[in-house]
Structure formats: structure tokens, C-alpha cells
Amino acid sequence: MSRPRTPQPPVHLRAARMLDVAKGELVEPGELLIQDEHIVEVAPASVPSDATVIDLGDVTLLPGLMDMEVNLLLGGPDHRSPLNPVQDDPAVRTLRAVANARRTLRAGFTTVRNLGLFVQTGGLLLDVALKKAIDHGWIEGPRVVPAGHAITPTGGHLDPTMFQAFAPHIMPLTVEEGIANGVDEVRKAVRYQIKHGARVIKVCASNGVMSHTGPAGAQQYSDDELRAIVDEAHRAGLKVAAHCMGEQALRAALDAGIDCIEHGFLASDEAIELMVERGTFLVATTYLTEGMDVTNAAPELQAKAAEVFPRSRATISRAIQRGVRIACGTDAPAIPHGRNAKELLALVDRGMTPLAAIRAATTVAAELVDADDRGRLEAGLLADVIAVPGDPLTDIGVTQDVRFVMKGGQVYRHEDAAA
Template sequence: MPQPTILTNVSLFDGTGDELAEGVTVVVADGLIQEVHTDGAGTSTVGDRIDGGGATVLPGLIDAHVHIGAVDVYFETQADRYSPSLMAFKMAHRLRHVLDLGYTTVRDCGGTDWGFKQAVEQRMIPGPRIVISNRMLSQTGGHGDMRSRAQTEEPCRGGHYGMVFSIADGVSEVRRAVREQVRMGADFVKVMASGGAASPTDKLDRPQYSEEELRIIVEEAEMAGVPVAAHALPSIAITRAVRAGARTIEHGNFLDDEAAALMAAHDTFLVPTVATYVMASRHPERYDYPPEITEKVDSAAAAALHSLEVAARHGVRMGSGSDLLGEEIAWLNHELELKADVLGAAATLRSATSVNAELIGRDDLGVVAPGRRADLLIVNGDPLTDISVLGAPGAVRLVMKDGETHRNTL
């Protein structure tokens, strides 16, 4: 049986507080955190000791909105350019990259199927544990319908992974679509409840799906014991999704006071994704979007940070997501920097650890405490003082998932 791993001489952000504890010792064994000593006394446990040299230990980060299948920024046409086997290898490469950055858990909001989840769990490929939704649900002409106005053929409904959608209209079709995602192993159901930036024929500020359809989606998901995540940018779409029973609102860029108050009253989580809009707006040359999509991106980017202020003012519980496409996955920690400018570093780190753990229903993650899963990072510097240290080259010194060391430069 492997000996315990003992992390000594570290400062600690435990995922719940506002300050670091110094001179901490953490004992890991059997995939769990066994002991946490914050009194500087250390431990008598015998095991493999790793001296942190005063660096900071914190819970493995959780990203609550990724698309591992978005292997490039032109996701609407990637199925025409990549074979299924190449897509699979590209997605495996992205999973490893995310783990390297310190994210030990991700919630994939569409496109990653049960097979990738199993491959990680069975240690065939290195990567974060994955919470999956399978195909995203969209109405005809909605955020998941990537046909141009000139195309008249039926929308593509096939594919197993990548950026794949299920186009469903009306009560009977959405009921069947939810059941199909659940059959394929979905941990939650993702529905497009408003327009989006990258879809070619819808408007960013308009709701999608009737309230009746949204209620049926939630009803079917609840019968299967899984929650619903609603892509919703404008407040009219947010309020409809909240009233229908969605557990989370994804993006929420145009959140207003009335919708925020309703979210707080219903205990609905907000999963803001700031970087995907801000970086696309700042670097249009990377995306080469047509003018009508660029206009939508710029509009969403301009509103994104203000929505954080509105949500905080009303006590809306906020997780953290990124929604970054293609090579922009390298900007994962820039998402945290943008949020920290509004919310502060401690609240931002809590959103990416303990709050996201609650959001995905995993009370064994997101906190450094005895009995929790041993998902841990050690980073140079103090992320509560300067959260950008998480993204600094070479700053992530150790990544541990389930008590197993993925990387260690200490």
C-alpha cells in the first residue's frame, strides 16, 4: 500500500475563507485528505514528505462551463474538417492541458460524451474528472442551429462528441431529447434558452423555447434526478428559465436587478463566463467572425462584468466558468483575473472551488479539509493578494487529483 503524502511548510487557502493560514501541514492517503494541521505543529504520520517552501496550497480548481469538444474557435464547421479519431485525440490533449493548469474537475456544457468521462476515470488518459451534459438542446433557428439563412436542409442531429446539438421543437420533441441525453449518461441537461453570440441567425437579446417547453425539459430532467443548466443572456430569458426550475443560468451577461432578485429567491446559481467574450472582443483577428457575429460578441463583452456587480448586489450565488474555445483554453486563469477585478480574489477563488463543488453536487470536492477528495494545488505566491499568480509561467508547482500527483516541480 502506498505511503501517505505529507505536504509541509505551506500556506493554505481552504476554499471557504478570506485569508491564508501559514505553516500548514496536509496529510493525504487513500485518495483523501486525512489531516490538516494549521497550528504549525506538523504531524507524526510517516510518509513521503514534500516541502512546499512556503508556497500556497489550495483545492483543485473547478471550471463549471467548458466545451472540451470546441477544439478550435470555428466549432460550427469543425465536424467537416476533423475525422472522429482526430477529434478524440484533440479532445484528449485539451483535457490534459486543463489538468496541467490546475483544474481537477470540469463541467462540460455540451459535446463531451460518456466515453471521455470513462477514459479519464479508468486512467486511460490524464485529465480532470468530467461532469457531462452530452448534446445541447436547441430550438430550430436557436443558438444550436448553425445553418446560415441560405441553407434549407434539415439541421444535423447526429454525432456523439465535439460541438454537437440536439435540435428539438415542441413538448414531445424536447421530452424525447432530454430522455435521450439521460440515456447516454448525462449528469445534467443543457438547454439554449436565449440567443448566443456565435449562432448565425438568432438575436442575442431574445429568449428561446416557450416556458411550457422549458418546464417540460426541467420536469423530465428532475424525474431522472439531474439538474438543468440554461444558456441565457438577456433578463427575459433568465426569468423564464428560473421560473421553469433551471438550477443554473449560464453566462447571464445582461442580468438586471429584477432577474437577479428572482434568481436569489429561487436559489439559482449564476455561472458567469467573462473571458470568452472579452478575449474574443479584444482579439477579433483570432476569430475572423463576420460583422454580425462580431457585433454580438462586442455587446456581450461590454455587459459581462456589470452582470457580476448586479448578481453580487442581490446575493446571487456565483460559480465560475470560462467557455473558452480552441487554443484560448490557455486563458482559463484569465477568467479568474477578470472576475477578481469585480468580486475580489477570495470570492473568485471560492466560486472556482467550494461554490462550484456545491453547484455540481460534489460535497467531497472544493475544500481542503479531512475527509475530502485529495484534489490539491501548490502554487508560488499568494493568490489572495494577486490572483494572477495562478496563470504565471511555472507558478503551478504541484497538481494532485484523487491523491495522485499529476505533476510536481517542487
């Protein structure tokens, strides 16, 4: 819940153009009347005399964009040391997230899913704390849908001691911090995240490209464990997102009722058809396959990336062609925070139209997070508005050049359109 704000005069926001995402059309001019946190009228017939006018000039208004896979607690300032997992305490990590959240918001992304802590926190859900601070207005950042700790087996892809191949007993982790084995423990881990504020559950269903513990895509949780995780989350009204790449793991995740697949890099045509049939969301994170810096990874991991990444690009093109519900997600900091729009360019490169890519970051993402109050510029919805130069329907690249950011009627970035 956002903190109460002193009532402000209405805002008349004007620009040369506005994108009607639902119709897929540019409207000229673009005009919104905003009161407090919400849009009250599009193309207002009359404007109150006390309204504050913000004329942005020759730009296009878009709904605030959404990134469905980030980890704001990782990456960002001074993060190159491979020992970050044992150097950053929870306080430092949370302050790191403050910088990353501001950068993400200023890039035009007004809503994110923080998909699973995989760090030692003493059981604290740092992304829930970050969400609260943003909602209270203490710091600047996007609206956060927090997952708490990712649920992963010992040695699984999201076991943080796996990435640097730590020796035994370095950085011990608890069930509350997501390291859970067997049906009873995974149920407890899910319940703990829900109890302390998670709004989505993240599970590690398969190995990954940067995993030391086996081939990319190998199934890690058993079918019974996956079903137990989904059962706990769904009874609490929460969706489940699964890090999942390989065919066997994909089928197990889909059969368990997973709502959203992250990556899906090695999906077969049959698995893609199952996602279409069941309406499963896919967060493709496809830009990281060309933008992720793996030069400091172990040679065997670099070799794995060289094999998997080209295959994955073809997989995502097939998923787009078959009509899978794809939502925008970057896996930042696999790519740097603030460069989230790179994913839109990659989706277009894989075969999406610019309009479909924008919808992946607006209407489809809003559906994924069960938010009917955002994703479009319409009366009654949240005043989450950004502005970019040019025509994003012909040049998706303009989404990298955000000139104006408003979230909930409050301006966080405003640059001269001619700059």
C-alpha cells in the same frame, strides 16, 4: 468510478502556506497527510514513518479549482478551420479532447462541467466517453461532469449548423444529438442524454452573441418546452444549465425552474433579484467578453459583440454586488483551454474579492455539481490540491502560475517553486 489502484504509502505534502477556503484564512505552514485518494489529516500531529514527503517550499496550497463551463471536445490543437464541424469525425474530436483535458488539468482545474456537445456524433456522448477514460486512468484530465448533447431547437444558438450558416441538409442532426422541437421531442432528447450517462442537462434558452439567427438574448424555447426539459431532468435528479442572456428568456428559464444560468449578460436588476431570491446559480463567463477572439466572425456578429460585451461586464458587476451565487466558468474554447484562471481575474475586476473568486471555483462550484467531497482542504475530502506562488488573497493573478497539481492523491504536475 476510478479504477482500483495498488495501495501506496501515505503522502506528507508540505508548503509554506495553505488556504482555508471556508474561513478565508491562510494557514502557515500548510501540511496535509494523504492516503490513496483522500486527505486524512490537516496539520498532522504525527506522520507515519513510511510516508513519502513532498516539500513544495514557498508556495500556497489551494483546493483543486473547478470550471463550470467548458467544452473539451472543441478548440485546442489545430482548430482554426471554420470547417471543423464537418471535418472532425467523432474519433478525431475525442482525441482533440484528450489534449484539452490534459491542458486543463495542468492549469490547476481538477473538476469541470462539459456543458453540452453541439456536434454530429451519430448519437454518441463523447464527453461521457472522455469521463470514463479519465476515471479509468487511461488518460490525464479533470473530473468531468458531462452533459451529453446540448438540447436546442432547430436554428437555435447551439444548433451547430447555425454557426457557419450551413446550407440545408449539410450535417443533418437527430433528436438524440439534441436538436429537438416541441414538448415531446425535448423530453426524448433529455431522456436520451440521461440514459447514456449525462450528469447535467444543458439547454439553449436564448439566442447568443455569435448567433446568426436573431438578436442576442431572444428567447428560443417556449415556456412549455423549458418546463418539460426541467421536469425530465429533475425527476432523474439532475440539474439543468441554460445558455441564457436576454430578459424575457431569463424570466422564462427561472420560472421553469432552471438551476443555473450560463452568461446572463443582459439581465435586468429585476432578473438578478429573482436569481438571488430563488438561489439560482450564475456561471458568468465574464472573461470571454474581453478575451474572446471575434476577428474572424462575420461583421454583423462583431458588431453584436461590440454592443453586448461592455453591457455584460456591468451586468456581472451588479450580480456580484447583489449577491448572486456565481460559480467560475470560462466557456473554453471561447477562451483557450488551459487559461481558465483568467476568469478569476475577471471576476475580481468586476468587483469580487479574491477570496470570493476562489470560492466561486471551489466551494460554490462544488455545491453546483452536488459534490461534497471536494472544494476544500479538509480531512475526508478528495486530495485534489494545487500550489501557487505568493498570496492569492492579495493577488488573484498567482492562480495563473500553477506549480503543482494533485488529483485524487496522484501528482500530475510538480515544478520547482523557485523556477
